[in-house]
Amino acid sequence: MLYLIKHIIARKPCKSFADGITTANLGKPDYKKAFKQHESYIEALKKCGCEVTLLEADERYPDSTFVEDVAIVTEECAVITKPGAESRKGEEKEIIETLKKFYDKIEYLTGGACLDGGDVLRFENHFYIGLSKRTNEEGARQLSEILSKYGYTCSTVPVKKILHLKTGIVYAGHNTFVASGEFVDHDVFKGFNLIKIGDEEAYAANCIEINGHLIIAKGFEKAKNYLSNLGYEVIEVDMSEFEKMDGGLTCLSLRIPVKA
Ligand code: CIR
DSSP states (O other), X not given: OOEEEEEEEEEOOOTTGXXXXXXXXXXXXXXXXXXXXXXXXXXXHHHTTOEEEEXXXXXXXXXXXXXXXXXXXXXXXXXXXXOSSGGGTTGGGGGHHXXXXXXXXXXXXXXXXXXXXXXXXXXXXXXXXXXXXXXXXXXXXXXXXXXXXXXXXXXXXXXXXXXXXXXXXXXXXXXXXXXXXXXXXXXXXXXXXXXXXXXXXXXXXXXXEETTEEEEETTOHHHHHHHHTTOSEEEEEOOHHHHTTTOOTGGGOEEEEEEO
8 A cells, every 4th residue: 555545625516516517418416416415425535534625616617526637636746737628727726725735746737738637547656647538648748747757657548438537447456446338348457457347337437445445336236246345345425416417436536645
């Protein structure tokens, strides 16, 4: 174990949450229900031993509850991203002051870079960067250059059918990834243990391994059975309203690692 997560940053969903971007055909999310689900999400992270900085909703940005996309956080530095979607540009500025409380070293993507944190998947000291509709080559290049200064390595992975890399694959510790869709049989992840989630439960692949716990989306029974076998204490959180907006568990927090 290289690091522990002691602190997370999240942002309450805003009243205009339903005006955010989505490709899902699951209907409009209910704000009050989303708010309650967000509270349960925060409770789950507290159970995993995390302190929480909970930011107020930002009504200017319907998708701003998905804080994962606006920064990359490591033990050494935080990197402020440049979100790829037009309506999300500017969200990243609103996280800087909060991150300054945790970091001396804050780096910034610049110029023609686009990158969403949802496309950045950490495995030990390596970062896989998804090249997606939200993250371009320049974003990946700049992030790799920054992270290499701090001793991390990076490589890129094309993301063809889903929103972000972590929509389809996350790292669950012990050399094991949880994958769905285009990532269940992908060359880059050959050689690792892979827990393959079927298409009908693809949403459940986006889970969070944190301090010996596994937070998973509620209502995906097959996935729950597979994931329970990993030996972690499993905590389920109802994510129905966030799923309607293409958001998963990882998207809702910045999980700040500290050296173990
Ligand atoms: C968006 O399309 O940007 C939001 N509705 C969902 C962002 C989800 N974020 C993530 O996967 N990291």
